Amino acid sequence: MPQLQRKRKITHDSLQxxxxVVLTHAQKRQLCLDSQKTPRLTQQELAAIYK
Structure with missing residues (x-):
């Protein structure tokens, strides 16, 4: 069991x-409105908008 805890700690402390990104309620609402206007947004486009 202690080895398992060490492995988790090593991955948790990595410098990645x-x-x-956590969006606010207003950003989530805006995202829904934008997706209704243009339903074909890709993940990369969304990341660029809400970064």
Whole structure:
């Protein structure tokens, strides 16, 4: 069991940048409105808008 905890800690302490962005309620609402206007937005386009 201690080995498992060490492995988790090593991966947790890695210096990789955070990949996820948390949107506010207003941003989520705007995202829904934008997706109704242009329903074919790709993940890359969304990332560029809400980065």
């Amino acid at each position: 940048p955070k990949k996820r």
